Amino acid sequence: MRLNILIGGKAGQGINKISEIVSDVLVNYGYFIFNYRDYPSLIRGGHNFNVLSVSDKKVGSHESKLDGIIAMDKKTIRLHKAELKKQGFVVDFKKFEKDNLGRNLNITLAGCLIKILGIDKNVLIDRIKKEFDNPEAISAAERGLNSEEEKFGLRKLASKINILSGSQAISLGAINSQMNIFIAYPMTPATGVLHELAGRQKKYKFKVFQPENEITVVNAGLGASFAGSKTMIGTSGGGFDLMTEGLSLQGQTEVPLVVYLASRPGPGTGVPTYTSQGDLDIALRGGHGEFPRIVVAPGDPIEAIEKTNEAFYLSEKFGSLSVILSDKHLAESEFSSDKKPNKIIPVKIDRKIPGQSIVKANSYEHDEFGNTTEDAGLTKKGANRRIKKYEEIKKDVRKFEMIKIHGKKDSENLIIGWGSTKGAILDAIEGLDFKFLQVLYMKPISDEIKKEIKKSKKVILVENNVTGQLGRLIREKSGIKIENRILKYDSRPFRSDELKKEILKIK
Amino acid sequence: MIDKLSTKNIITWCPGCPNFMILASVKKVFAKLIDSGLNQKDIAMVTGIGCHAKIFDYLNVSGFYGLHGRVIPTCLGIKLGNPNLKVVGFAGDGDTYAEGMAHFIHAGRYNADMTLVVHDNQSFSLTTGQPTPTTQLGYKSKASPLGNFSCPINPIKLALASGVSFIARTNARDISHTSQILRAAIKHKGFSFVEIIQDCLIFNKDMNAKDKLMYEVKENRDKKTAEKLADEWNYNDKKGKIPIGILYRVEKPTLNENMRKNDEEK
Numbered sequence: 001m002r003l004n005i006l007i008g009g010k011a012g013q014g015i016n017k018i019s020e021i022v023s024d025v026l027v028n029y030g031y032f033i034f035n036y037r038d039y040p041s042l043i044r045g046g047h048n049f050n051v052l053s054v055s056d057k058k059v060g061s062h063e064s065k066l067d068g069i070i071a072m073d074k075k076t077i078r079l080h081k082a083e084l085k086k087q088g089f090v091v092d093f094k095k096f097e098k099d100n101l102g103r104n105l106n107i108t109l110a111g112c113l114i115k116i117l118g119i120d121k122n123v124l125i126d127r128i129k130k131e132f133d134n135p136e137a138i139s140a141a142e143r144g145l146n147s148e149e150e151k152f153g154l155r156k157l158a159s160k161i162n163i164l165s166g167s168q169a170i171s172l173g174a175i176n177s178q179m180n181i182f183i184a185y186p187m188t189p190a191t192g193v194l195h196e197l198a199g200r201q202k203k204y205k206f207k208v209f210q211p212e213n214e215i216t217v218v219n220a221g222l223g224a225s226f227a228g229s230k231t232m233i234g235t236s237g238g239g240f241d242l243m244t245e246g247l248s249l250q251g252q253t254e255v256p257l258v259v260y261l262a263s264r265p266g267p268g269t270g271v272p273t274y275t276s277q278g279d280l281d282i283a284l285r286g287g288h289g290e291f292p293r294i295v296v297a298p299g300d301p302i303e304a305i306e307k308t309n310e311a312f313y314l315s316e317k318f319g320s321l322s323v324i325l326s327d328k329h330l331a332e333s334e335f336s337s338d339k340k341p342n343k344i345i346p347v348k349i350d351r352k353i354p355g356q357s358i359v360k361a362n363s364y365e366h367d368e369f370g371n372t373t374e375d376a377g378l379t380k381k382g383a384n385r386r387i388k389k390y391e392e393i394k395k396d397v398r399k400f401e402m403i404k405i406h407g408k409k410d411s412e413n414l415i416i417g418w419g420s421t422k423g424a425i426l427d428a429i430e431g432l433d434f435k436f437l438q439v440l441y442m443k444p445i446s447d448e449i450k451k452e453i454k455k456s457k458k459v460i461l462v463e464n465n466v467t468g469q470l471g472r473l474i475r476e477k478s479g480i481k482i483e484n485r486i487l488k489y490d491s492r493p494f495r496s497d498e499l500k501k502e503i504l505k506i507k
Numbered sequence: 508m509i510d511k512l513s514t515k516n517i518i519t520w521c522p523g524c525p526n527f528m529i530l531a532s533v534k535k536v537f538a539k540l541i542d543s544g545l546n547q548k549d550i551a552m553v554t555g556i557g558c559h560a561k562i563f564d565y566l567n568v569s570g571f572y573g574l575h576g577r578v579i580p581t582c583l584g585i586k587l588g589n590p591n592l593k594v595v596g597f598a599g600d601g602d603t604y605a606e607g608m609a610h611f612i613h614a615g616r617y618n619a620d621m622t623l624v625v626h627d628n629q630s631f632s633l634t635t636g637q638p639t640p641t642t643q644l645g646y647k648s649k650a651s652p653l654g655n656f657s658c659p660i661n662p663i664k665l666a667l668a669s670g671v672s673f674i675a676r677t678n679a680r681d682i683s684h685t686s687q688i689l690r691a692a693i694k695h696k697g698f699s700f701v702e703i704i705q706d707c708l709i710f711n712k713d714m715n716a717k718d719k720l721m722y723e724v725k726e727n728r729d730k731k732t733a734e735k736l737a738d739e740w741n742y743n744d745k746k747g748k749i750p751i752g753i754l755y756r757v758e759k760p761t762l763n764e765n766m767r768k769n770d771e772e773k
Contacts, residue, residue, distance in 0.1 A: 181587055207587060207766065212613040216580040219573060223584020226571050227551065227592060231584075249574055354551045354569035355589055362563070362572040363556070371516050371564045372572065 008049035009072025030157025060423020104140035111144020167192025169301030173308025218246025228353035251291025292390035299422030427496035576606025615669030636710030673699035
């Protein structure tokens with residue numbers, strides 16, 4: 001069983017509240033959800049929509065054909081009617097025009113949807129009471145519940161499920177690592193983590209600071225870390241560009257730093273509120289000079305919690321740069337899971353810090369005390385130390401999941417992908433003779449990838465970018481060129497039904 | 508004490524450079540602060556990139572030899588990372604007013620408890636004498652053979668406009684006065700800015716030897732008077748008078764105080 005319901009309206013009307021309430025009710029009822037959020041770069045008006053995918057099994061994507069439309073304005077129906085299945089339903093806001101519902105229209109529409117799904121009305125009423133302490137909200141919900149016919153008859157299931165967005169998960173990973181300071185300048189789609197952490201700073205006793213630009217973010221981040229605080233900074237592609245001088249400074253000073261990079265389509269300002277996997281190259285290479293780094297790319301919120309914790313651990317252990325690579329689709333979509341993340345890895349500060357000893361960090365090549373040198377021998381020694389450190393990182397990361405194999409493990413047909421495409425790929429290959437190799441560590445990268453490719457007859461690369469950046473990385477590391485590529489670069493994420501068709505087209 | 512603040516590194520400033528005198532003033536201040544109870548390990552210095560920044564290698568205190576233009580952000584981060592540290596940044600005029608100008612303006616707004624010392628010789632000297640934002644109009648260099656096309660900014664006026672809570676100017680050659688002002692700056696609660704006027708013996712020599720224009724003022728706390736004092740020298744020529752001393756000072760809550768206050772109120 002899988003349903004896709006589109007909820008649309010103008011920015012500011014409250015479509016997110018509908019999907020939030022309905023999602024909460026559904027997971028309490030034992031169903032899995034995935035909520036895709038589509039919105040342009042404006043604050044009031046325009047056309048926003050969510051596609052809520054509902055299933056009795058795990059689901060990590062949305063589909064192109066709709067089972068229903070919940071419309072808060074005319075435009076929603078006009079723009080999406082063609083995507084509706086033959087038996088699909090439409091709940092039109094017009095039906096309630098005379099009810100004077102005001103801001104409670106979204107609660108009424110949530111009520112309509114719950115009734116259509118066939119869920120016990122009290123589950124919704126309890127959920128509404130939890131958030132709104134007023135009788136109008138309850139009667140608005142009842143107005144919706146009483147105005148529709150049951151259509152799907154969902155029965156309560158036993159699964160225990162939680163909802164998380166990618167942004168929430170990155171924040172939890174940082175909190176689990178006992179982060180002391182988060183510094184960021186607002187930029188979509190990285191801002192979600194700024195908001196999450198700012199809201200939790202008091203409870204978990206860490207600092208959140210928003211300075212004048214990303215150049216300050218990265219330099220202050222290194223200053224804070226040098227002073228003995230576990231520090232994360234966050235941004236999207238354009239801000240990451242500004243930060244690259246500081247990434248290079250990290251390489252020379254070896255002061256630990258964790259960078260959260262949530263990408264969106266570029267170049268330039270690009271398509272700010274949509275998605276892309278176009279920034280793998282800069283995550284791997286941003287910053288001048290040669291120095292080690294770690295780049296992790298979680299594919300869902302549970303992995304985001306785990307990989308953020310690993311990024312902190314490795315950064316502190318090796319005095320290295322850890323980049324956590326995400327994108328709009330992972331950061332802002334809402335995912336459901338019945339899994340718990342791995343046990344937290346403790347992150348300890350085990351290095352000299354000012355206040356306790358005299359310690360120097362230096363952007364110049366330097367001697368063992370941190371004093372400047374231009375000596376050829378010491379320069380070479382510094383470079384060798386950094387390269388050796390990378391060899392140690394390569395050994396140490398083997399204890400973490402650098403890749404995952406999903407699907408039919410003995411299949412000779414292999415799909416390779418990374419990051420936010422995970423959900424759509426898993427849903428697309430459901431029931432097919434395929435296995436899916438998900439790459440989680442982009443740097444260092446696993447040697448297993450080459451072996452898996454060699455074992456397979458058919459290999460397909462799936463990426464949400466123009467040039468197949470993971471494909472290029474694999475070719476660089478293994479000498480193997482993956483000929484079959486499914487690349488999507490219209491700034492929208494893959495929808496699982498469409499991806500399945502693309503996969504089946506490849507002979 | 509002074510010995511404990513020294514390192515064995517070979518000093519590579521030009522012979523006779525006023526940076527030697529600034530180093531002497533800084534050592535004198537740090538020694539005094541340590542004598543009166545400050546733990547040497549609680550000092551954290553930050554330097555930019557330029558001749559001034561070599562001071563990093565000559566002082567035996569913790570520090571971060573940062574990037575060109577980024578002294579202020581690095582100081583800010585250290586102060587956020589450990590509010591107990593005494594954070595002192597050393598920067599150049601090119602460093603602060605060209606590459607790092609945005610940070611200078613915002614430093615006044617944040618008022619983090621830290622000190623910025625700008626070694627202003629009106630020249631990019633380590634890169635062989637190009638004009639900086641405080642270089643006079645018409646200055647000829649390899650980068651400006653037709654003469655510098657732009658007028659200098661006045662950092663004191665800019666600091667006043669940016670809400671900096673401690674603004675001072677000193678003469679590098681006057682070690683006694685400079686160390687006295689630096690000590691007051693470090694003790695000031697909030698962002699303190701000390702501009703040290705210094706000669707460069709190699710580049711932009713036309714602007715050297717302004718000592719006779721300089722005169723000491725008493726600590727001033729009046730904004731109008733501060734504006735007048737700031738206007739007395741335009742950085743563009745050697746006319747007028749150059750007031751030195753604490754040109755303006757005001758008490759304001761610091762960044763960490765505001766953060767703590769918000770924390771309590773929530």
